[in-house]
Amino acid sequence: MDLFEYQGKQYFARYDIAVSAGGVALTVDEAVTQAELAKYPVVIKAQVQVGGRGKAGGIKLANNVDEVRLHAKNILGMNIKGHIVKRVWVEHASDIAEEYYASFTLDRSAKRHLLMLSAQGGVDIEHVAVVDPTAIVKLHVNPVEGLTLDAAKRAVADARIAEKAQDGVAAMLVKLYECFTKGDCDLAEINPLILKPNGEVHALDAKVTLDDNAAFRHPEWDEYRLTEELDERESLAREKNLQYIGLDGSVGIIANGAGLAMSTLDVVNQVGGKAANFLDIGGGANAELMTAALEVINSDAKVKSIFINIFGGITRGDEVAKGIVEAMKRVKLRAPIVIRLDGTNATEGRAIIAAAGLAESQLISRPTMLEAARSAVEIAGKK
């Protein structure tokens, strides 16, 4: 789960990482209230999970109440690369002497934590990586040993961070590592990490991605769930506990297993179609699950055909077939189903579907993944 900047800052604050005083606002009036609390001058920042906010006009400085009203009015509701701004973060404007970059991620290849640190912050770090790779210090941290203050100090010196900022940045790295590990982040990034003229360092921005698998030990994440920007289909799928990702094609997809679901998208694409979604119903493809999956697919007006791709392993084909037939009694579908059923007890499963006496306009069965994809794409194209 990706956090908004203001949530990231609140999360950082839990680990004692210095952030600017500020608050979140959903309306112009709330922005004014937050500005008064934070003290002028303030910065008003659009809360969207996409880069390039500044260039799009989503970050503005305000010196008084009139400027706050003007900017907050402009920014709220703004469309930044397809993301509508619903909230702004209002914080006291910081004096900036220097801007740095710091992040922790998991380096999957090395199976170690990775610190990236640069004295060139405030800009796109991937750009720095291309034009001046030596400006980024990379330090692998053994997850069992953790990051010591000494190791952080060496990294800070290697990155040629200004002398008077070194102790502060090193101390902040240790806290950021704590946040990354104990806070179960996939990514904890500060860009820019600023040095103020008075010698203090603090996080001017926050980019945090949380590991959903760790939600069981973080009740404090519940509030972040409330602001997650899911489309209607994704919200419905979450309610029903399905692994669903909305896409913009016209072939609805249901498959068992993440790999097979991904593969189904690929095959649909290969034969000239576009998938409307990714949906993995997992192992037990019974009537309940199948009904839930079909309801979610059916809520998508763009869907013109539904491709059900099931490979029976332990899940038996006859059980899947019963599930589909039963689900079709419960849900009135807007589009026909093309099914490919293979694996354990597939023959029995196909017989059950045939015996259900469904019209060709409702359901057709194809023996292979490729043939089923072709039929589904053809139907979607015709409508």
Place this chain on the structure above:
Amino acid sequence: MAIFVNEKTKVLVQGLTGGQGRFHGLRNRDYGTQIVAGVTPGKAGQDVEGIKIYDTVESAVAATGATASFIAVPPKAAPAAILEAARAGIGFVVCITEGVPAQDEARVFATLQRDFPKTRLLGPNCPGIISPGKCNIGITAGEIAALPTVTGPNVGIVSRSGTLTYQALFELKQRSIGVSTCVGIGGDPVPGTSFVDCLAEFQSDPETHAIIMIGEIGGTAEEEAAEFIMTHVTKPMSAYIAGVTAPAGKKMGHAGAIVSGGKGTAQGKMDALRSAGVKVGLNPTEACELMAQITASM
């Protein structure tokens, strides 16, 4: 032969008294796997259809000489279960648990590396391993796997995805091609066993004559495999990479399947494998057809 597990492998099941452990553990026994013990703290003395339960892995190993462990416990308990097995001297641990936090996986992997280098972990979040006719640990339906033939050629399979593994087993069986071992390494960010580990084993296994590899988007494991293949693998290979059409920045069901910052794309992985001499299919069926052509010419 076969890799990692065979007819001599003695398996204990951590979590045999739970729903998943019982279901799959008993299926594995029915397949012919030597399931010698179950472990559930506080339930020593009980049994699951004749399989004795012990309180600890250590006591189960002492009583039965188990050499492998099958872990089917919830995500919260999985890290401790893996380390308990390693401490008890288990050499091969299969963990099917889905949903283990990445930070825990990283710590467990680093701990195994530092303190228990002799223990190999397969998973978490993997379907397990099957050496057809000899040993099946995990959730694979044994009946879809073709037995290896004495004369060969037999194929080794290594895959990040469960259902695509089954698909490959099924397609090979339809073409009457034998399988030496099929390893599901799992779809998580820090798998205990990598493609490279499996490729090295297959390369030195006399019963394996060719290899199918099934990868997916995210991370760089396939690229590392391609590098290894170039210098270390002489056996012919075919491959398939899932997720060509996956949108960037979204986790596609598996925690590890995510394209980020332009890295981890299916295209990049396919290119790397092709340049290592691997025949790459655009869907699982095509990868198996390519394998059928390979074995037909052997």
